[in-house]
Amino acid sequence: xxxxxxxxxxxxxxxxxxxxxxxxxxxxxxxxxxxxxxxxxxxxxxxxxxxxxxxxxxxxxxxxxxxxxxxxxxxxxxxxxxxxxxxxxxxxxxxxxxxxxxxxxxxxxxxxxxxxxxxxxxxxxxxxxxxxxxxxxxxxxxxxxxxxxxxxxxxxxxxxxxxxxxxxxxxxxxxxxxxxxxxxxxxxxxxxxxxxxxxxxxxxxxxxxxxxxxxxxxxxxxxxxxxxxxxxxxxxxxxxxxxxxxxxxxxxxxxxxxxxxxxxxxxxxxxxxxxxxxxxxxxxxxxxxxxxxxxxxxxxxxxxxxxxxxxxxxxxxxxxxxxxxxxxxxxxxxxxxxxxxxxxxxxxxxxxxxxxxxxxxxxxxxxxxxxxxxxxxxxxxxxxxxxxxxxxxxxxxxxxxxxxxxxxxxxxxxxxxxxxxxxxxxxxxxxxxxxxxxxxxxxxxxxxxxxxxxxxxxxxxxxxxxxxxxxxxxxxxxxxxxxxxxxxxxxxxxxxxxxxxxxxxxxxxxxxxxxxxxxxxxxxxxxxxxxx
Numbered sequence: 271x272x273x274x275x276x277x278x279x280x281x282x283x284x285x286x287x288x289x290x291x292x293x294x295x296x297x298x299x300x301x302x303x304x305x306x307x308x309x310x311x312x313x314x315x316x317x318x319x320x321x322x323x324x325x326x327x328x329x330x331x332x333x334x335x336x337x338x339x340x341x342x343x344x345x346x347x348x349x350x351x352x353x354x355x356x357x358x359x360x361x362x363x364x365x366x367x368x369x370x371x372x373x374x375x376x377x378x379x380x381x382x383x384x385x386x387x388x389x390x391x392x393x394x395x396x397x398x399x400x401x402x403x404x405x406x407x408x409x410x411x412x413x414x415x416x417x418x419x420x421x422x423x424x425x426x427x428x429x430x431x432x433x434x435x436x437x438x439x440x441x442x443x444x445x446x447x448x449x450x451x452x453x454x455x456x457x458x459x460x461x462x463x464x465x466x467x468x469x470x471x472x473x474x475x476x477x478x479x480x481x482x483x484x485x486x487x488x489x490x491x492x493x494x495x496x497x498x499x500x501x502x503x504x505x506x507x508x509x510x511x512x513x514x515x516x517x518x519x520x521x522x523x524x525x526x527x528x529x530x531x532x533x534x535x536x537x538x539x540x541x542x543x544x545x546x547x548x549x550x551x552x553x554x555x556x557x558x559x560x561x562x563x564x565x566x567x568x569x570x571x572x573x574x575x576x577x578x579x580x581x582x583x584x585x586x587x588x589x590x591x592x593x594x595x596x597x598x599x600x601x602x603x604x605x606x607x608x609x610x611x612x613x614x615x616x617x618x619x620x621x622x623x624x625x626x627x628x629x630x631x632x633x634x635x636x637x638x639x640x641x642x643x644x645x646x647x648x649x650x651x652x653x654x655x656x657x658x659x660x661x662x663x664x665x666x667x668x669x670x671x672x673x674x675x676x677x678x679x680x681x682x683x684x685x686x687x688x689x690x691x692x693x694x695x696x697x698x699x700x701x702x703x704x705x706x707x708x709x710x711x712x713x714x715x716x717x718x719x720x721x722x723x724x725x726x727x728x729x730x731x732x733x734x735x736x737x738x739x740x741x742x743x744x745x746x747x748x749x750x751x752x753x754x755x756x757x758x759x760x761x762x763x764x765x766x767x768x769x770x771x772x773x774x775x776x777x778x779x780x781x782x783x784x785x786x787x788x789x790x791x792x793x794x795x796x797x798x799x800x801x802x
Contacts, residue, residue, distance in 0.1 A: 276339030313691025
């Protein structure tokens with residue numbers, strides 16, 4: 271009789287301390303060969319630190335790691351890959367000045383040529399449905415496209431243990447199903463998978479075991495197939511996330527009007543915008559779905575003012591249409607052609623924007639949270655003199671930390687010291703608390719736990735109910751279905767007709783993501799909306 275094989279991965283008593291915080295305390299974890307094992311926990315629970323320890327990017331203070339039954343002192347990711355461990359990070363580790371193929375090549379055997387790596391990338395991308403151009407420089411990619419590169423790079427190493435951190439946040443429902451088929455096939459071939467996701471239905475569908483972390487400690491181990499979303503939430507955050515109250519919105523006048531916006535791509539790997547027509551009214555949430563890289567970034571830059579090339583009259587905003595918005599009295603009561611306005615000018619008129627890139631665009635990594643408020647809010651700057659009211663800055667930052675339950679050491683904490691989900695809560699809170707007339711949000715809950723996601727979505731709906739016009743660009747269909755009053759889909763630089771939430775289905779939106787909305791059914795829906 272053959273003895274059973276040792277666990278693929280065994281952690282015993284892992285502890286990791288940082289100044290002022292203990293990230294992991296006496297954590298033990300066992301992953302069997304061919305097991306898809308979820309690691310579940312709220313933002314700041316210690317999941318990322320634990321994964322970095324396994325991958326050799328962080329050294330534990332206490333405890334031991336056994337891989338295939340052998341004690342392993344993994345000093346760096348290169349040693350981890352040599353053992354057969356690959357990881358897809360939530361925050362990517364790509365060199366922006368290099369191409370996709372060059373980035374992937376760096377982590378593979380030096381015996382392979384760049385041409386061979388390029389061919390393998392093309393093959394893997396086609397096999398797994400992950401669209402990817404090996405020749406593109408990484409700095410031209412959207413966040414979603416970067417994540418695809420990371421997934422492909424990991425799969426090319428043929429790992430024994432694959433660590434995936436939020437791998438489906440940028441995939442269509444069809445692509446998620448295809449990825450799950452691939453992951454289950456890998457597991458059947460003996461590959462073990464550590465799967466981090468805040469999408470509880472994914473964990474229940476895909477994973478056969480689950481370890482739950484709270485406050486850096488293991489609080490439970492379960493078979494997620496035997497759990498409900500509610501019971502998993504209780505294990506993770508100690509309670510069920512608050513349910514959003516459905517309410518039919520009473521949309522008012524148009525706040526944002528985009529008419530026939532066409533823009534040539536600004537770089538060779540971008541996407542042309544082709545005749546975009548869009549309207550967002552006071553008191554409604556309009557959602558835009560689509561696979562990353564289909565023109566969403568170009569549209570958002572044109573709306574935020576980062577791209578000043580929009581034709582005259584193509585982007586207009588009715589200022590003063592939203593009661594309670596922080597808009598100068600001199601600007602109220604008329605519609606403004608914002609095509610040539612700078613981002614700062616647009617903010618003065620009440621347009622606030624949450625970008626998908628948290629660090630480097632949404633926040634300066636090395637600055638404290640209080641000083642990061644100055645990126646989009648100027649209340650603490652004295653008119654005329656430019657002096658900063660540091661006390662007011664600290665108070666504003668502390669209010670956001672408290673209201674949005676941001677885990678941070680205080681207003682002085684550097685943005686880069688926060689987990690991704692907590693930084694997202696702070697940035698969203700910063701813009702909501704500015705009392706915008708128009709809020710544009712890209713990927714509002716990307717990588718945040720279920721409790722934080724429910725809170726952010728609830729705040730967006732509260733802002734809508736107060737009369738604000740809200741535009742949400744997200745690759746999370748469940749999220750768009752939950753908070754949107756109307757939906758569009760973006761594909762290949764074109765924007766679909768508007769679709770009322772009640773008429774939207776996952777299948778229909780998924781089909782439209784391929785640009786297939788020029789059908790009689792779609793046209794009938796648009797006519798009905800126009801008549802309404």
